[in-house]
Amino acid sequence: MIVLRGDGIAALTCGYLLQSAxxxxxxxxxxxxxxxxxxxxVSSQALFRDILxxxxxxxxxxxxxxxxxxxxxxxxxxxxxxxxxxxxEQFLLEMVAPKLFHVNASSDDAADWIIISSRPLPESVIxxxxxxxxxxxxxxxxxxxxxxxxxxxxxxxxxxxxxMPDAPGSGWLISVGGSLSTNLESSRMIASQIRGLGNPxxxxxxxxxxxxxxxGEHWLACGAAALAFDPLCGDGTGHAIREAILASAVVRAAAxxxxxxxxxxxxxxxxxxxxxxxxxxxxxxxQSGGVGPWWDSISESLKxxxxxxxHQLSSAGEFRYRLRGLELEEVRGAHT
Numbered sequence: 001m002i003v004l005r006g007d008g009i010a011a012l013t014c015g016y017l018l019q020s021a022x023x024x025x026x027x028x029x030x031x032x033x034x035x036x037x038x039x040x041x042v043s044s045q046a047l048f049r050d051i052l053x054x055x056x057x058x059x060x061x062x063x064x065x066x067x068x069x070x071x072x073x074x075x076x077x078x079x080x081x082x083x084x085x086x087x088x089e090q091f092l093l094e095m096v097a098p099k100l101f102h103v104n105a106s107s108d109d110a111a112d113w114i115i116i117s118s119r120p121l122p123e124s125v126i127x128x129x130x131x132x133x134x135x136x137x138x139x140x141x142x143x144x145x146x147x148x149x150x151x152x153x154x155x156x157x158x159x160x161x162x163x164m165p166d167a168p169g170s171g172w173l174i175s176v177g178g179s180l181s182t183n184l185e186s187s188r189m190i191a192s193q194i195r196g197l198g199n200p201x202x203x204x205x206x207x208x209x210x211x212x213x214x215x216g217e218h219w220l221a222c223g224a225a226a227l228a229f230d231p232l233c234g235d236g237t238g239h240a241i242r243e244a245i246l247a248s249a250v251v252r253a254a255a256x257x258x259x260x261x262x263x264x265x266x267x268x269x270x271x272x273x274x275x276x277x278x279x280x281x282x283x284x285x286x287q288s289g290g291v292g293p294w295w296d297s298i299s300e301s302l303k304x305x306x307x308x309x310x311h312q313l314s315s316a317g318e319f320r321y322r323l324r325g326l327e328l329e330e331v332r333g334a335h336t
Contacts, residue, residue, distance in 0.1 A: 001024045001025070001026060001110050001111050001112055002015075002018055002023055002024065002025045002026070002111065002112060002113045002114075002115060002251060003025075003026045003027075003028065003110075003111040003113070003114045003115070004025055004026065004027045004028065004114075004115050004117065005028045005030070005114060005115070005116045005117060005118055005225075006027075006028070006029075006030045006116065006117035006118030006223065006224075006225065007027055007029045007030060007093070007118075008030075008089075008093070008117055008118065008223050008224060008240070009089070009092055009093065009096065009223065009237060009240045009241065009244075010117045010222045010223025010224070010226075010240040010241070010243055010244045010247075011027065011115065011117040011118070011222070011223060011244075012027075012093060012096040012097060012099075013051065013052075013096060013240070013241050013244035013245075014115055014117075014222060014244035014247050014248045015027060016051075016052065016096060016099040017051070017244065017245065017248040017326060018248050018251065018252070021248070021252055021326075023251070023252070023255070026111070030118035030119070032118065033202065034088065034089040034090045034093075035088070035089040035202075036088055036089075036137070036139075036172065036201060036202075037086055037087070037088055037164060037166050037171075037172045038086070038087055038088070038089060038092070038236075038237055039064065039084045039085075039086055039151070039164055040058070040084055040085050040086075040087055040237055040238075041083075041084050041235050041238060042083050042084070043235070043238055044235055044237050044238035044241070045057075045058050045085065047238055047241045047242070048092075048095070048241070051241065051245070052095065052096060052099055054095060057095055058085045058087070061085040061086060061087050061091075062085065062086045062148065062149075062165065062166055062167055063083075063084070063085055063086075063149060064082050064083070064084040064085070064086065064149060064150065064151050064164070064165070065081070065082060065083065065149045065150070066079055066080065066081060066082055066147070066149060066150040066151075067079075067080050067082040067150065067151045067152070067153065068080075068150055068151075068152045068153075068189070069152075069153050069154075070153070070154045070155065070188070070189045071153065071154070071155045071285075071288065071289055072155055072288045072289055072290060077189055082151065084151075086164060086165070086166045092237070111218070112218065112251075112255075113218050113219065113220070113251050113254070114218065114219040114220075115219070115220050115222050115247055115251075116219060116220070116221050116222065116225045117221075117222045117223035117224060117225050117226075118223075118224065118225055119225065121211060121221070121225060122216070122219065124213075124216065125211050125212060125213060125221070126211075126212055127209055127210070127211055127212075128209065128210050128211075128212050128305075128308065129205065129207055129208070129209040130207055130208050130209070130279065130301045130302055130304055130305030130308075131206075131207025131208065131230075131297075131298050131301040131302070132205075132207060132297075132301070133159075133176050133177060133205070133206050133207050133298065134176070134203055134204070134205055134206060135174055135175065135176045135203065135204055135205075135206035135231060136174070136175045136176075136179075136180045136200050136202070136203050137172060137173070137174055137175075137200060137201055137202040137203075137204075138172070138173050138175070138180060138197055138198055138199065138200040138201060139170065139171075139172060139173075139198035139199075139201065140163070140170065140171050140172065140173045140194045140195075140196065140197055140198065141169060141170055141194070141195045141196035141197075141198075142165060142169050142170060142171055142193055142194065142195060143192070143193055143194065143195045144169075144195070146165070146169075146193045147165075148165040148167060148168045148169070148171070149165070150165070151163060151164050151165065152189065152190050152193060153232075154187055154188070154189045154190045155289040155290050156177065156178070156183055156186045156187065156290070157186060157290060157292060157294070158177045158178045158182075158290075158292070158294040159175065159176050159177015159178045159183050159294065160175075160176050160177060160183075160232065160289060161173065161174070161175055161176075161183055161184070161187055161190045162174040162176075162231070162232070163190045163193060163194070173190070173194070173197070174231060176206050176231075176232070177294060180197075180200060184197070205228070206230055206231055206232075207230060207298075207301065208227075208228065208229060208230050208275065208278060208279055208282060208302070208305060209227070209228040210226070210227055210228075210271075210272070210275050211225060211226050211227075213268060214226055214267065214268045214271050214272075215264040215267055215268050216264070217260075218260070220247050220250065220251075220264070220267060222240075222243045222244060222247045223240045223243055223244070224240070226243060226271055227239065227243070227271060227274070227275055227278075229278055230278070230282050232282065232285055232286075233278070233281045233282055233285050239274060239278075242274075243271065245323070245326060246267060246270060246271075246323070247267065248326070249323060249326060249327055249328045250263045250264065250266075250267050250328065252327065252328075253321075253327070253328045258328070258330075262320055262321075263321070263328070265316065265320075266319060266320055266321045266328075268316075269312075269313060269316040269319065270319070272309050272312050272313055272316075273309075273313060275305075275309060276305075276306060276309035276310070276313070279302050279305045279306050279309065280306065282302050283299060283302040283303065283306070286298045286299050286302060287299050318331075319331065
């Protein structure tokens with residue numbers, strides 16, 4: 001029996017993959033609020049389609065075809081091609097949930113493995129965060145003529161704004177750094193796209209965070225309980241699915257008799273490597289976004305995070321396993 005703590009994208013995807021392999025699962029649902037709008041990249045859409053066999057799942061969703069970027073010292077915005085869809089978290093969960101054909105009720109005592117994808121975390125772990133910035137999310141009404149197929153991103157003196165339409169005439173604004181009102185007053189691009197601002201619906205820490213350790217004896221952290229990405233340059237939904245694939249593969253490999261210590265060491269190292277890549281991308285963005293104490297402090301925090309990741313990976317050795325489809329196989333010649 002596998003107990004899944006949480007009912008987000010990572011947990012439900014992991015549950016579906018395990019059930020498809022004939023493994024019993026139990027889901028402990030978590031009380032939480034849902035993200036009203038997520039931008040899904042082409043690669044994330046492909047993961048959903050391939051893993052869940054949902055060929056036309058996104059055909060009716062709003063599409064983003066361009067992004068307008070005013071970042072750093074450049075005087076004029078740059079228009080770039082983009083390809084993404086906008087979906088609510090609830091919409092995505094409703095796609096995955098029907099795939100779970102039966103969910104058992106069980107206790108942790110009966111679990112062979114516990115996969116944790118929501119709070120609370122085990123008492124033995126800590127959360128390592130690299131930064132301190134807070135994001136505010138608010139619904140907006142767009143000016144007449146604002147292109148609903150275009151997203152907008154703008155750096156400011158002490159923060160940044162991201163505008164994501166979800167329908168003709170409406171969208172969502174993410175503000176990081178200064179207060180929402182201060183950032184809009186400082187905006188020279190995004191503010192001109194907004195006709196009306198609704199009440200903020202959500203505040204959350206937007207700096208990268210990682211749980212440590214990520215796993216232990218017969219438990220794994222996955223999804224939001226494992227890693228949190230900066231929304232500026234993170235594909236959190238896609239990464240949650242990839243983590244679910246790896247977590248379910250680890251559990252199945254352990255059931256086949258593969259060494260558990262080696263499996264959880266591999267799982268942890270893979271997630272740290274993914275987190276390190278995210279930090280490196282973030283650092284490039286923040287180093288080019290602006291000058292001054294706010295931008296400098298974030299860059300320094302990200303550098304600390306990269307050093308932390310390098311330290312953790314230095315003792316991990318080579319990756320001993322690789323995914324072939326949905327299963328882990330040992331890499332010949334790999335050693336730790």
